[in-house]
Amino acid sequence: MKRGKHVYTVLRYAFTSIFALGMMYPLLWMVSSSLKDTSEIFIHAHQLIPSQFKFANYTNGIKGFAGISFVVFFKNSIIITFFSVIGAVLSSLLTAYGFARIRFRGAAIWFACMMTTMMLPHEVLTIPQYILFQKLGWINTFKPLIIPSFFGGAFFIFLLIQFMRGIPKELDESGKIDGCGVFGILIRILLPLLVSPIITVSIFKFYWTWDDFFSPLLYLNSPKLATVALALKNFSDPTMQTDWGALFAMSVLSLIPILLVFAFFQKYMVEGISTTGLKG
Incomplete structure (x- = not known):
């Protein structure tokens, strides 16, 4: 029995390792290509270890294109992502609090909408x-990418509502006895208990905003306002020879913020999702 159990464990770990390697191979290939010469990337695509490490790809990539450094594109993405996350968290939290804790006429209808x-x-x-943003004169600015986040998101609101419904309402009553108002209950009682779902909302919004390509392509016309995702597309020029090594190098750098956020906050993310919908 023990021998069979050990064999099963070895096979399970072997299969998991092979599957994990298959999932990670595109990422490893991109990192490897960022250290190769452009002529070697596609000729020796099957080799993960470069014949000669070319770290100059990163310095060439940072220089950017059209006289605009890639630092500018990273700054644009950070600005848009930061304010979008703040707006999504604040608006979704207030809206979820209203649906979950405050009784008002037509709540069911508005929730369904x-x-x-x-x-x-x-x-x-x-x-x-x-058309709306064009009438407001917001085209070629960051406003269409940031301001809509301050009006909440249905998915985030629903996630926070489900978590709030799992918090006993007796805590609200005790807060009222201590003199807390509507916002006092939210800030002093509920907010400390909502750390995990708030971080979960922040992570999702961060991922979706940082990786967004279509919205910046639609609303941003000036190269100086481009985000990282849009700049990576503009980095490849079909009319000229593309520096693929520098392109892959900037792609690797664009993944670092995502990997760091996931590494530091995955615990809260898993906890926020797994506890959503549980009632205490």
């Missing part, structure tokens, strides 16, 4: 939103 928006494809809203 909010949930219905999750079924709308993003493509359906693209043209009306573009």
